[in-house]
Amino acid sequence: MFPEVLEAARELQLPLLAALLLLGAAAKASPRSAGTGAAVLLPERLRGPATLATCLAEAALAVALLTATGLPGEAARVATALMFAVSVVLLLAARRRDPEAGCGCFGGLSRAPIGWRTLTRAALLAVAAAATVGSPLSGWEVASAPDPLHGAVLGVQLIVLALLSPELREVAARAATREPCALREVSERRTSRRLRGSEVWRTNAKVMIRSEPEETWRHGCWRFLRYDGMRHGRRVDVVYAVRIGGPRRTGVRAALVDRESGTVVATFGAVTTLDLQGPPRRLPGPRQAARRDEAAGRGGARPGTLAEEPPGESGRALPDGVRASGPGV
Amino acid sequence: MTDSGRDRRRFTAAVLGAAAAPEPTPVHHRVARGVVVDSTAYMLCLATPNGEERFLYERATTFWRGGEVLPTELRPGDDAVVLCSHDGRLVAERVWAQTARATGVIVEREGDSLRVDPGHGRPRLTVVLPYRSSGRISVRHPRLEPGYLFDAVGTWRDGEVRAVRPVTTQPPYPLRSTPHRPPVRQHSTTVTGIATWYDPAWGRSSHLDPRAVVNGAAYPALDPVGHEGRCDRRTSCLPLPLLSTGASLNLRNDCTRDTAVVPVVGCAAADSWLCDLCPACGSQSAGRLASLTMTSFVALGGRLEAGCFNATMTVAEQEG
Numbered sequence: 001m002f003p004e005v006l007e008a009a010r011e012l013q014l015p016l017l018a019a020l021l022l023l024g025a026a027a028k029a030s031p032r033s034a035g036t037g038a039a040v041l042l043p044e045r046l047r048g049p050a051t052l053a054t055c056l057a058e059a060a061l062a063v064a065l066l067t068a069t070g071l072p073g074e075a076a077r078v079a080t081a082l083m084f085a086v087s088v089v090l091l092l093a094a095r096r097r098d099p100e101a102g103c104g105c106f107g108g109l110s111r112a113p114i115g116w117r118t119l120t121r122a123a124l125l126a127v128a129a130a131a132t133v134g135s136p137l138s139g140w141e142v143a144s145a146p147d148p149l150h151g152a153v154l155g156v157q158l159i160v161l162a163l164l165s166p167e168l169r170e171v172a173a174r175a176a177t178r179e180p181c182a183l184r185e186v187s188e189r190r191t192s193r194r195l196r197g198s199e200v201w202r203t204n205a206k207v208m209i210r211s212e213p214e215e216t217w218r219h220g221c222w223r224f225l226r227y228d229g230m231r232h233g234r235r236v237d238v239v240y241a242v243r244i245g246g247p248r249r250t251g252v253r254a255a256l257v258d259r260e261s262g263t264v265v266a267t268f269g270a271v272t273t274l275d276l277q278g279p280p281r282r283l284p285g286p287r288q289a290a291r292r293d294e295a296a297g298r299g300g301a302r303p304g305t306l307a308e309e310p311p312g313e314s315g316r317a318l319p320d321g322v323r324a325s326g327p328g329v
Numbered sequence: 330m331t332d333s334g335r336d337r338r339r340f341t342a343a344v345l346g347a348a349a350a351p352e353p354t355p356v357h358h359r360v361a362r363g364v365v366v367d368s369t370a371y372m373l374c375l376a377t378p379n380g381e382e383r384f385l386y387e388r389a390t391t392f393w394r395g396g397e398v399l400p401t402e403l404r405p406g407d408d409a410v411v412l413c414s415h416d417g418r419l420v421a422e423r424v425w426a427q428t429a430r431a432t433g434v435i436v437e438r439e440g441d442s443l444r445v446d447p448g449h450g451r452p453r454l455t456v457v458l459p460y461r462s463s464g465r466i467s468v469r470h471p472r473l474e475p476g477y478l479f480d481a482v483g484t485w486r487d488g489e490v491r492a493v494r495p496v497t498t499q500p501p502y503p504l505r506s507t508p509h510r511p512p513v514r515q516h517s518t519t520v521t522g523i524a525t526w527y528d529p530a531w532g533r534s535s536h537l538d539p540r541a542v543v544n545g546a547a548y549p550a551l552d553p554v555g556h557e558g559r560c561d562r563r564t565s566c567l568p569l570p571l572l573s574t575g576a577s578l579n580l581r582n583d584c585t586r587d588t589a590v591v592p593v594v595g596c597a598a599a600d601s602w603l604c605d606l607c608p609a610c611g612s613q614s615a616g617r618l619a620s621l622t623m624t625s626f627v628a629l630g631g632r633l634e635a636g637c638f639n640a641t642m643t644v645a646e647q648e649g
Contacts, residue, residue, distance in 0.1 A: 044476070044503065173512075180516030182570035182646070188554045216555030217337050217573035219349065220518075220646040223554070226340060239340040255343040264343045 008149040009157075013128040014065050014139035016157065017080060020125070021062035027107030028055035036111075037104015038090040041097060051104070057083070065132075066139040077133045084126035091119055105167075112166040121164040181245040182220040191223045191242045198252035200240070200269040207231050207256065208238055221245070235259040241269075334592050337575030348645050351577050354589040356544040357628035359413045363536040365426065368403040373421060375409060376536040384411055384421040393634055394426040395484040395493045408485065408535045412627050425633045427484040428623070430527060431456045431492065432599040434504045435479050442489075445479050448561040448598035449547070452531075455489045456481070462493050469495040476503035478602060482636050496525075496636025497605040504602055513568040522567050522618040523607040524580060524640035525600060526626035526633060544628075545594030546580070546619040548572055549601035560596035566604035567616035570644050578619060579643040584610040585630035591621065607637040618642045 028051055039047040039054075061083065064076030087105075094101050095114040102111040103118045110118075142150070162168055178184070195201050213225040222241045229238040236256045243251040253269035284292065338350040361384075363377035373384045392398050394407070403409065407426040414422040431454045437444035441463070443456045456479070458466055470479060478499055481492040500507065530541035550569035551560050572578075574593050581588040600617035618640055621629065631638045 044506075177512045177514060179512055180514075180568070182516050183513060183550075183568055185553070185571065191554075215333070215337075217575060218552035218554065218571050219341050219345070219576055220570040220572065220644060222345065222646075223552075224337070224340060224344070237340065239344055241341075241344040253344050255340065257340060257343055262339065267344070270344075 009153045010131050010135060011137060011142045012150050012153050013132045015143040017129055018062040018065040018139045021058045024106055025055045025058040027109055030107055036102055038094045040094055040101050069138045073138060074133060077129060081126050081129035084122050084129055088119060088122045091122060109167040109170050117164045117166060184244055186244050195240055195242050195252055200252045200254045203268060204238055204254055231256060236265060334575030338577060351590045353544060353577055353592045356624055358418055360624045360628045361411045362542050362624050365403050365405055365407040365409050367405060368400055370401055378536060378542060385419060387420055390421050392424045410623055410627055428633045429485045429490040430482050431490045432480045435473060435475050435477050437475060438473055443473060449596040457489050457491050459491055466492055466495045470499040478504055482634055497603060510564050510566050516568055518646055519641060519643045520567055520569060520618060521614040521641045522616040523637045524618050525620050525637045526623055527620045528623050542624050543594060543622055544625050546578060546591045546621045547595040547597035548593040548619050549597045549617060551596045560598055562596060562598040562601040565601040565616060581641045582630045583639040583641060587630045589629050591625055607639050609638050
């Protein structure tokens with residue numbers, strides 16, 4: 001039984017090392033991690049290129065461990081073992097030079113000072129890489145034909161690696177902490193996706209002339225988008241405010257502003273702050289209401305005029321200054 | 330202020346309420362800027378955008394031109410900023426002439442002269458370190474090498490800045506090694522830090538250039554989406570809310586307790602790189618809130634040669 005476990009563990013190292021090397025290379029490729037880790041031993045101008053070179057070397061070794069067999073495969077395994085062994089020495093030197101320096105193994109995630117855990121991990125990985133020398137299979141062959149013994153060994157090894165990785169705490173901290181919405185940088189595409197999926201957007205779709213915003217600006221938690229619009233023959237600015245973060249359903253507000261007079265014609269999406277006049281009652285369905293309005297001779301607003309109702313009645317309370325200039329439309 | 334900024338405030342107010350976008354305070358009537366036409370022992374004649382203006386002196390009136398000078402040492406053609414006394418726009422309380430400031434990262438050094446990149450698409454400045462002030466500057470800027478930050482006040486001469494006094498302590502690491510701000514959990518609409526100044530007209534023809542007397546501030550946390558032009562900013566060390574040009578900041582000078590609402594008119598990339606203290610009165614918090622234009626800075630009670638004051642900033646945001 002024991003030799004079988006040992007053989008399974010030996011075979012398993014190939015895909016595992018390849019996966020770790022690929023993760024490390026991907027983390028080092030981010031621009032934030034330039035010049036971290038053992039690169040502190042180099043002069044300032046060489047740190048960025050050194051990190052890039054390490055990243056490329058790790059990616060190449062990972063691919064070789066997964067695919068190569070025979071002599072190239074053996075060479076890749078020896079090179080991996082050597083790389084981890086050298087990294088132990090470099091990490092010790094970096095720790096002597098700057099006790100606060102992170103190991104940079106996983107780029108910006110490895111900011112914790114180099115400690116015994118990091119050093120043990122690098123040493124164990126060097127041993128693991130050395131153990132794979134002479135294995136007839138390639139990493140990909142092992143990964144594509146797994147058996148339960150491999151699974152058990154992998155589980156044990158992952159637990160050991162997790163205990164030796166200070167990066168996990170950083171990952172957990174990053175996942176748990178979200179920056180407040182006012183400070184969060186959000187792409188334009190994301191805002192636009194949230195806007196286009198909202199009820200407020202669909203309500204105003206007919207008013208807008210173009211599908212691209214004329215202007216975009218930010219105010220803390222809100223991103224504003226202004227579109228050109230035409231409402232009852234008059235030019236209006238359709239201004240959307242999209243909340244960064246927060247509940248999705250209430251995240252979009254809009255205001256229609258008459259371009260000539262600057263009056264707010266309508267607002268959408270905000271919760272009313274007006275006191276309701278009388279008890280709330282059940283509203284009739286849209287078709288029923290339309291039929292009733294037709295019977296009473298109260299059609300929609302005629303083309304060429306703006307809606308008669310003063311702004312803000314159907315939405316939230318408008319500020320006094322805006323309301324004072326409201327009925328001038 | 331541009332129309333675009335006013336429109337943005339109007340639209341912001343329409344959606345979030347008037348409190349979210351307060352109207353900027355007009356430029357203070359106590360501050361004037363222009364070009365010196367004549368300066369005698371008892372009167373200063375200044376060509377300003379409003380025409381020619383004359384200012385009398387009091388016994389307490391002081392003049393700065395790279396150092397305290399006599400009124401007769403101001404030369405015709407000098408760019409001057411005048412702070413009038415409380416009584417009105419007739420008597421000057423303090424006059425600054427040819428004031429210049431170089432804030433940014435050093436990109437080149439040749440002997441006594443440096444090239445400084447302010448980082449927001451504005452042209453690079455040539456800074457000359459005269460022998461007289463080089464000792465004082467090297468105390469607070471020990472590494473005058475490419476990649477390190479620089480911030481000093483001086484005077485304009487032949488299109489170059491002659492540095493007179495440093496206004497910050499240089500960080501001991503180059504700009505690219507600046508540590509990142511740890512993630513912030515709590516955010517408040519009121520932030521304390523320091524306010525600095527910049528000259529949007531580069532000291533040239535301040536009587537004609539409308540930018541010379543613009544009321545506003547450059548902001549170090551501009552949202553990159555929708556910002557035209559280059560803004561080479563980093564994440565500031567203060568938890569500043571992201572804004573765009575046109576937003577209004579409520580600033581308070583913690584020393585003089587003056588307050589004003591100033592519109593955001595540009596990007597202050599260099600202010601997002603520095604995380605320094607201001608050796609003035611009031612609260613002592615590190616990090617730069619905004620770079621006011623010269624006239625707005627003086628109107629808020631700042632001293633140009635000091636370069637900064639401690640300030641409290643509020644960005645109104647009504648959740649509604």
